[in-house]
Amino acid sequence: MSKNKTGLFNTGQLSPEKYVRTQARTLPIEACLITEDWKNAGICNVIIARRHKKGNLTIGLYLVDIYCLGLKDTSYRFGISTDEFDYFKKSLGGIIECDYVLAHNIIYGGIAFAGDYGFKPHKDFAVTQFILEEDTEDVELIDIDFGLNGLPCFMRGPYDDNIKVRNIEANLERIAGPGNYKILDAPGDFVFDEDSEEGDSDEGDDGVLSVIKEVDKNYDEILRTPDVREMLSNSRIGMDYELTGEAIENEYVRYDSVEEREDYIGLYKMVFESTNMDKVIKKLKSAILKYPxxxxxxxxxxxxxxxxxxxxxxxxxxxxxxxxxxxYLFSKIAYANLLIDRGQPDEALALFNGKADLNHLYPGRQVFHKTEASAFWGTMCRYYIAVENVDAADLYMDAILKYGLIDMPNQTIAKSAVAHLCELKIDKLEKAGVLNAE
Incomplete structure (x- = not known):
C-alpha cells in the first residue's frame, strides 16, 4: 500500500512530493525567514515559502547546525493557507525576514561545511532541496563563518545518547584531527522549556514538532482536567494490533496477473516521473477500463x-x-477529508461507522500498514478539530507521535492534523488569557 520493491502499492498520498520535486521552483518565492540571532546561536531555522497560483503556500523548513552538523533536519508543508503560515510564524517565534541569498548560503554553506567532516544533510533534503533555487553560480556567494572560531563544534543535547556522541566524535577525530574540533554541552539558545532545546531533538524532531510539544505541555497543565488526563493515559488507540512497513495485500490491493502488475508499475513511474501529464492521464483512463x-x-x-x-x-x-x-480504507479516508474540507465533518465521521480505531473498522485484521494508521489517525484528528473537541483529537495526536508517524515520507494528513490541533490549542490558551502569543 506504499511504494515497495515488489508491489509498488500507491495510496495516492505521494503527489505533494512529486509536485515539490518538479514544480516548486516554478512558484514565486513569497517569504524567507531565519532565526533572529542566527549568527550567535550556532543553530537556526530557515523557512522558505513559495506561493501557488491559487494563493496557497508550500514551505520548506530547514534546521541548520552552523557549528558542525549542517542540515540536521528538514521537512515541507504543501499547499497550506496564508492563515496557517501566519500561525506557524507566530508559534515559532524569534524569526525575522531575510533575503533569499542569505537563506540559500546558510543552508548550502552549512551542508558544505558539514560535508568536509563526513556529515551528510538530512535524508529529506532529497525533496526539500527543490523548494530552494538550484545551487549554481547564479546565486551570489556570501562569506559566512561556519564552525566555532573556525573549528567544527558539536553541541551535545539532552536527547543525544552516548553512542551518537561517540560516533560524531570519532568522525571528527578521524577527519579534523586531535585538537581541531570541540564537543560542548548545549547552550541556552532555542529553549522552549527547561528540559528541551530545538536543536537537540531526535532525528525526526524539527522546529515544528518542538512547538507542538511545548503547546501541548502548556495546554495539558493549564486547561486539561484530571479526568481527561486519565482518559488520555488509558487510550487504546493503536494498542490492539500490529503496525508494519511491509506491503499488505487485500481484496482492493492486489494484482490478478503479471500483465496487470507490469502495467501498474509502468503507469506508476509515468505519474511520478513524466512531464507530459495529459498523456499520462489518457493512459490511466484506458487502464481503468482495462482493469475495472x-x-x-x-x-x-x-x-x-x-x-x-x-x-x-x-x-x-x-x-x-x-x-x-x-x-477500501483509502477511499474512505480521501472522501472523509474532502467532506471535512467542505465543512461536513459529521458526514465524514459516518463513513467510519462510528468506529474509533482500525481494528474496530476491520475486525478481521490484526496487522495494518503504517500509512493506514497515519492517514486514519490523522483524519480522525482532523474530524475532532473540526468540531473543536481538543481532548478527542489528542487521542489520535498522541498515537501519531507515539508511533513516530508524523514524519513518514509522503504522508501529509497526520502532520497537517497535528499542526492544526496545535493552532486550536494556542487559540484556546489565548482566549483563556493564559498565553500571549507574540
Missing amino acids: GKPLFYNLLQSAYLIDDQIDKSDEIVCEMNRLFPG
Missing part, C-alpha cells in the same frame, strides 16, 4: 490530476472511488 474494479489505478489517476493542479478533477475521482470502493 481496481482502486490502485484510480489512486494513480487522482494523483495525476493533483500533480497537474486539476483539483476539481482530483476531487471527482475521490468521490467516484468512494462510490465504487466503499470498503
Whole structure:
C-alpha cells in the first residue's frame, strides 16, 4: 500500500512530493525567514515559502547546525493557507525576514561545511532541496563563518545518547584531527522549556514538532482536567494490533496477473516521473477500463490530476472511488477529508461507522500498514478539530507521535492534523488569557 520493491502499492498520498520535486521552483518565492540571532546561536531555522497560483503556500523548513552538523533536519508543508503560515510564524517565534541569498548560503554553506567532516544533510533534503533555487553560480556567494572560531563544534543535547556522541566524535577525530574540533554541552539558545532545546531533538524532531510539544505541555497543565488526563493515559488507540512497513495485500490491493502488475508499475513511474501529464492521464483512463474494479489505478489517476493542479478533477475521482470502493480504507479516508474540507465533518465521521480505531473498522485484521494508521489517525484528528473537541483529537495526536508517524515520507494528513490541533490549542490558551502569543 506504499511504494515497495515488489508491489509498488500507491495510496495516492505521494503527489505533494512529486509536485515539490518538479514544480516548486516554478512558484514565486513569497517569504524567507531565519532565526533572529542566527549568527550567535550556532543553530537556526530557515523557512522558505513559495506561493501557488491559487494563493496557497508550500514551505520548506530547514534546521541548520552552523557549528558542525549542517542540515540536521528538514521537512515541507504543501499547499497550506496564508492563515496557517501566519500561525506557524507566530508559534515559532524569534524569526525575522531575510533575503533569499542569505537563506540559500546558510543552508548550502552549512551542508558544505558539514560535508568536509563526513556529515551528510538530512535524508529529506532529497525533496526539500527543490523548494530552494538550484545551487549554481547564479546565486551570489556570501562569506559566512561556519564552525566555532573556525573549528567544527558539536553541541551535545539532552536527547543525544552516548553512542551518537561517540560516533560524531570519532568522525571528527578521524577527519579534523586531535585538537581541531570541540564537543560542548548545549547552550541556552532555542529553549522552549527547561528540559528541551530545538536543536537537540531526535532525528525526526524539527522546529515544528518542538512547538507542538511545548503547546501541548502548556495546554495539558493549564486547561486539561484530571479526568481527561486519565482518559488520555488509558487510550487504546493503536494498542490492539500490529503496525508494519511491509506491503499488505487485500481484496482492493492486489494484482490478478503479471500483465496487470507490469502495467501498474509502468503507469506508476509515468505519474511520478513524466512531464507530459495529459498523456499520462489518457493512459490511466484506458487502464481503468482495462482493469475495472481496481482502486490502485484510480489512486494513480487522482494523483495525476493533483500533480497537474486539476483539483476539481482530483476531487471527482475521490468521490467516484468512494462510490465504487466503499470498503477500501483509502477511499474512505480521501472522501472523509474532502467532506471535512467542505465543512461536513459529521458526514465524514459516518463513513467510519462510528468506529474509533482500525481494528474496530476491520475486525478481521490484526496487522495494518503504517500509512493506514497515519492517514486514519490523522483524519480522525482532523474530524475532532473540526468540531473543536481538543481532548478527542489528542487521542489520535498522541498515537501519531507515539508511533513516530508524523514524519513518514509522503504522508501529509497526520502532520497537517497535528499542526492544526496545535493552532486550536494556542487559540484556546489565548482566549483563556493564559498565553500571549507574540
